[in-house]
Amino acid sequence: MDQKWLQTTEFEVGSTNSKLHFYIETIEVNRLSALAFFAAGESQHKGKRFFWQNREKTFTLVGLGHAYTIENNAHVNRYNHVEKIWKHLTENIVKEEQEPQPILFGGFSFDPLNEKSGEWDGFPNSFFAVATFQLVIQNEKAYVSIHLITDDDDSMAQFDSLRKERDRLIHAAQVKEVKTYNKPLVTSYEERNKVEYLNSVQKVANLIKNKEAQKVVIARALSLQFKDKVTSPQVLSQIINEQPESYLFGLEREGLLFFGASPERLVKVNNGKAYSSCIAGSIKRGKTAEEDFALGQSLLNDAKNLGEHQYVVEMIKDTFAKNCIHYTVPKNPRLLKIRDIQHLYTPVEGQLNDNANILQLVKDLHPTPALGGVPRQQALSIIRQVEPMNRGLYAAPLGWIDAEGNGEFAVAIRSGALIENSAILYAGGGIVAESEPISEYEETLVKFRSMLRVLGGQLNE
Numbered sequence: 160m161d162q163k164w165l166q167t168t169e170f171e172v173g174s175t176n177s178k179l180h181f182y183i184e185t186i187e188v189n190r191l192s193a194l195a196f197f198a199a200g201e202s203q204h205k206g207k208r209f210f211w212q213n214r215e216k217t218f219t220l221v222g223l224g225h226a227y228t229i230e231n232n233a234h235v236n237r238y239n240h241v242e243k244i245w246k247h248l249t250e251n252i253v254k255e256e257q258e259p260q261p262i263l264f265g266g267f268s269f270d271p272l273n274e275k276s277g278e279w280d281g282f283p284n285s286f287f288a289v290a291t292f293q294l295v296i297q298n299e300k301a302y303v304s305i306h307l308i309t310d311d312d313d314s315m316a317q318f319d320s321l322r323k324e325r326d327r328l329i330h331a332a333q334v335k336e337v338k339t340y341n342k343p344l345v346t347s348y349e350e351r352n353k354v355e356y357l358n359s360v361q362k363v364a365n366l367i368k369n370k371e372a373q374k375v376v377i378a379r380a381l382s383l384q385f386k387d388k389v390t391s392p393q394v395l396s397q398i399i400n401e402q403p404e405s406y407l408f409g410l411e412r413e414g415l416l417f418f419g420a421s422p423e424r425l426v427k428v429n430n431g432k433a434y435s436s437c438i439a440g441s442i443k444r445g446k447t448a449e450e451d452f453a454l455g456q457s458l459l460n461d462a463k464n465l466g467e468h469q470y471v472v473e474m475i476k477d478t479f480a481k482n483c484i485h486y487t488v489p490k491n492p493r494l495l496k497i498r499d500i501q502h503l504y505t506p507v508e509g510q511l512n513d514n515a516n517i518l519q520l521v522k523d524l525h526p527t528p529a530l531g532g533v534p535r536q537q538a539l540s541i542i543r544q545v546e547p548m549n550r551g552l553y554a555a556p557l558g559w560i561d562a563e564g565n566g567e568f569a570v571a572i573r574s575g576a577l578i579e580n581s582a583i584l585y586a587g588g589g590i591v592a593e594s595e596p597i598s599e600y601e602e603t604l605v606k607f608r609s610m611l612r613v614l615g616g617q618l619n620e
């Protein structure tokens with residue numbers, strides 16, 4: 160194996176009575192399959208893995224095992240809490256040029272005030288992990304880091320055994336044939352609370368006509384049963400094959416895998432520049448190029464969809480105005496076409512001011528009116544009243560940050576939760592005064608399609 164010794168770091172974290180050592184060793188390895196690396200952790204690290212790839216496919220991240228987790232259930236200050244602990248953990252890191260640094264990966268639940276019981280029971284309102292074994296693939300290079308965070312002063316023996324495990328994982332990911340995984344076999348579907356959903360769209364449209372809010376995003380769930388237990392690599396392999404134009408993600412915690420392929424960036428920060436995207440307003444893809452073009456043109460000219468979109472633009476613009484020295488927002492939306500659907504899309508970018516940072520931006524932006532509504536608090540309270548479910552990480556900020564303040568969060572839509580031989584998929588849409596139950600229902604069917612295909616199912620339309 161072609162290995163290059165890059166870095167071993169030891170430093171102290173926190174106050175003197177809680178001294179932690181953070182040992183890091185990074186090596187460069189021959190290119191390997193990120194999915195095979197993930198799958199190599201099946202027996203030792205299941206329940207403690209994550210997978211992430213950006214839309215451009217220029218950055219792939221896999222984590223196996225937990226060197227450290229940051230979890231909390233607080234309603235307020237959850238962003239600051241994660242930021243503070245991460246700062247403590249990384250304040251002494253010596254940055255080596257070109258080499259990946261330790262990365263914190265995870266998400267903030269959609270709404271910490273939602274108390275409905277279900278598949279998300281026990282899942283914290285913030286859940287972030289530093290992996291024991293971190294794979295980063297970027298700029299055509301692959302790096303594997305070992306992270307050990309411990310209060311033990313003498314952990315060299317432990318570190319040595321981690322090196323053995325690292326070598327096993329790399330070997331498995333390099334020499335095993337890239338496995339092909341079958342699609343799961345679906346035995347049954349259930350569109351949960353379909354009637355309630357249709358009624359709630361009407362009810363919310365009426366509330367909006369009565370000026371109790373301007374826009375509210377209402378979502379629903381679809382549950383699937385499989386013949387056999389489905390594994391995380393199986394789901395990820397299908398996502399990688401089927402949804403190339405999106406952020407791809409999988410986050411395991413204990414027996415649950417949260418997975419998906421989202422087109423929507425919440426925020427990216429790179430060297431003081433911030434990027435976000437306004438994505439709202441939807442129409443299906445056409446069966447022919449002509450039909451597809453015509454559908455796209457009608458979306459670009461549709462008052463109801465332009466209205467849905469504009470609320471998002473205004474809010475993200477205000478957030479950039481507050482956090483940036485200068486920023487740009489194109490005047491008109493363009494089309495974002497992905498495999499199953501086309502959306503109205505407005506990219507926003509800006510130069511951050513000195514007080515701004517990525518978690519602060521996540522806090523300010525989430526939920527945008529693409530997933531929450533306008534005004535934000537009214538919309539959240541309506542969602543709590545009418546949605547008979549807990550969104551968990553669906554529609555929530557999911558992503559990573561490094562020690563330098565760079566990072567990226569997607570809005571985790573087109574997603575679902577897998578638990579053994581069942582899965583729950585989520586989809587929603589922005590309700591405005593003109594919204595109609597049946598067409599909103601159909602829009603969610605289109606949005607379900609991508610993850611349904613990944614899981615081997617299809618709904619008749």
Ligand SMILES: C=C(O[C@@H]1C=C(C(=O)O)C=C[C@H]1O)C(=O)O
Nearest residue numbers: 439440441529572586587588589
């Ligand atoms: C809510 C979802 O998507 C959001 C709602 C959209 C809409 O209503 O047009 C479009 C894109 C997303 O911002 C979802 O996919 O579940």
Ligand SMILES: [Mg+2]
Nearest residue numbers: 440441588589
């Ligand atoms: Mg819509």
